[in-house]
Amino acid sequence: MGKNVRERLTELGLTLPVASAPKGAYVPAVRSGTLIFIAGQIPLTDGVLTATGQVGAGVSPEAAKELSRQCALAALAAADLVVPLEAVTRVVKLIGYVSSAPDFRGQQTVVDGASELLTDVFGDAGRHARSVVGMAVLPLDAPVEIEIVLEAAVI
Template sequence: MSGTVEAKLAALGIVLPVAAAPVANYVPSVTSGNLLWISGQISVVNGKFLAGKLGGEADIEAGRAAARQCAINLISQIKAALGDLDRVKRVVKLVGFVNAAPDFTDVPKVVNGASDLFVEVFGDAGRHARSAVGVASLPFDVSVEVEAVIEFA
């Protein structure tokens, strides 16, 4: 049924932003076979960066919210690339990068903000392999960046 994923987003109160244009020398996504590789999406909403270092200025809940926003931005890129979110067969993998203080070890809890949304929106097809990595910094001092690999029909 066409529009199933969009209906789920609406039920969750999520309005997808316009897919962000690249800010450097890369493309937003690349298709290879039936896989869609999406460039990292940062934690930005309505032009406002969800910023701060985890274990410093930002706590786990702020980090989870930033990761969730990354997932929303990824879904916008999926829609821009495929035209129809119901074409998603499987979220194959997410890679989450967390702007973390050296002693911050709860990186996986932060990236769960993105993972949880993909499962909420795509159900079992949203369950994925994942890497969650703490890094010294991210562009614009954002808290989180997430990239994805999507299988589509």
């Protein structure tokens, strides 16, 4: 599957960002056997939060959906630290956390941004299991955080 991942990113007009340095006592990604566990990614631009606040109160759902795409792209950059993206055979699971105003009920549409990006990049192998959780607040007041599990070929 992954042989054309970088070409596909280019076709989509996407560039992998530089993987974000950890904001605590953890690593960005860990490989265990064929699985790659990627730490939660928040939307950063040049190391600074792209936006802050709650979705539905200061951050629009449309903007948050784009932020979730940005998080998924950052997750791929983190994965690339431990395994070449060309070795990725499947997106297994995505967990999306959305900092939500008390009356916001569209968390799933926000996280669709990340899910759609993964399908755009990996095709059918990008279809995945998913959980979406609304939160009162996320680290650094990020509006969204995305965590991904990938499967890779044995190399």
